[in-house]
Amino acid sequence: MALVGKQFPNITVDAISEMGDNLRINVLEEATKNNKKVLLFWYPKDFTFVCPTELHAFQAALPEFEKRNTIVIGASCDTNEVHFAWLNTPKNNGGIEGVTYPLLADTTRNLSAALDILDAEWVYNEELNDEILEGSNVTFRATYLIDETGKIFHESVNDMPLGRNVNEYLRMVDAYTHIQTKGEVCPANWEAGKEAMNADRLSTAAYLSQN
Numbered sequence: 156m157a158l159v160g161k162q163f164p165n166i167t168v169d170a171i172s173e174m175g176d177n178l179r180i181n182v183l184e185e186a187t188k189n190n191k192k193v194l195l196f197w198y199p200k201d202f203t204f205v206c207p208t209e210l211h212a213f214q215a216a217l218p219e220f221e222k223r224n225t226i227v228i229g230a231s232c233d234t235n236e237v238h239f240a241w242l243n244t245p246k247n248n249g250g251i252e253g254v255t256y257p258l259l260a261d262t263t264r265n266l267s268a269a270l271d272i273l274d275a276e277w278v279y280n281e282e283l284n285d286e287i288l289e290g291s292n293v294t295f296r297a298t299y300l301i302d303e304t305g306k307i308f309h310e311s312v313n314d315m316p317l318g319r320n321v322n323e324y325l326r327m328v329d330a331y332t333h334i335q336t337k338g339e340v341c342p343a344n345w346e347a348g349k350e351a352m353n354a355d356r357l358s359t360a361a362y363l364s365q366n
Contacts, residue, residue, distance in 0.1 A: 156271055158307050163193075163299065164269040169260040170228075171235040173242060178257060182266075183305045185226055192225040192331075193301040194324055195259075197272060197294040201233045201241040202249065205318045209296070210251045212321045217256060223328045230259035232267060232293050264292070272297040272312060300327055302335075342366075 163183045170178040186193045196213065198206040213227055220227050231238075238258045244250020261267050275290040296313035309327050313319060330341040339351035342362060350365075352358045 157310070158270065158299075159310055161307055162305050163301050163307055164266060166266045166269060168230075168266050169235055169262065170257045171238045171242075171260060172257055173255045175239050175242075177235055180228065180257060180259060182228065182259075182299075182301065185228070186301045186303055187305045189226065190224075190303050192223070192303060192328060193228060193299075194220060194225055194328070195228045195230060195299045195301065196319070197230045197267065197270075197297040199274075199291070199293045199296070199315050200231060201237050202244075204249075205296075205316065206231075207241075207246075207249055207251050209318055209321075210254050211246065212319075214251075214254045214256070216321045216325060219325055220328070223325070223332065225328055227256045228259060229254075229256060230261060230266075230294075232261050232264055234262055235260045261294075267294050270297065270299075274315075298324065300324065300331070302331065 165181065165183050167179050167181040170180040172178060182193055182195055198209060200206065210229060217227055238260055241251050242254060243252060245252050264273060267273050272294045273292060274295060275288055275292040277286045278289050280287045295315060296317065296319060298311050298319060299307055300309035302308050308331050326346060329347040330345055333339065333341060333351060337351065340354045341351050345351060352362045
């Protein structure tokens with residue numbers, strides 16, 4: 156179910172800070188109350204393989220997101236305690252020491268279920284005469300960009316082996332901010348500083364004739 160154009164779910168979730176403080180974070184409120192955009196990225200599991208490369212990549216880009224008035228939040232279904240252990244594991248040992256943005260601990264799976272990003276399916280088992288859950292019951296690599304009103308303006312979901320390109324989310328934030336401030340639309344491969352278009356046929360024709 157596509158959520159682009161809709162309000163982000165109003166659900167509060169456990170989370171932890173880099174210092175080990177137990178938090179309660181509502182992503183919708185982070186956007187609306189702080190008048191900021193939010194990048195929320197989900198990953199399958201702590202202490203795995205592709206995941207730490209992504210968490211460090213988002214950390215490296217954190218100053219660029221902050222310049223764009225954008226909060227970064229990571230999320231998985233692991234507990235706060237497991238998050239904190241991983242936060243205290245050195246990078247050269249597969250850990251995420253040095254990550255400073257908060258991590259959601261959606262152990263209830265209330266938010267991930269509402270977003271429909273869990274690798275899980277209820278199937279009927281004849282032997283038990285009941286439904287059982289199949290799948291890992293952890294999240295795919297889902298990413299959400301949420302604007303200052305709480306509206307989702309981008310969502311993407313990668314299968315678990317596929318790491319993300321962090322620069323693409325910076326480009327998405329730039330493009331959406333350009334639309335917000337200039338009222339123009341952004342063509343394919345647009346980047347900050349490049350020409351955009353008005354949303355009409357003549358503007359499209361002029362752009363295509365020059366590119």
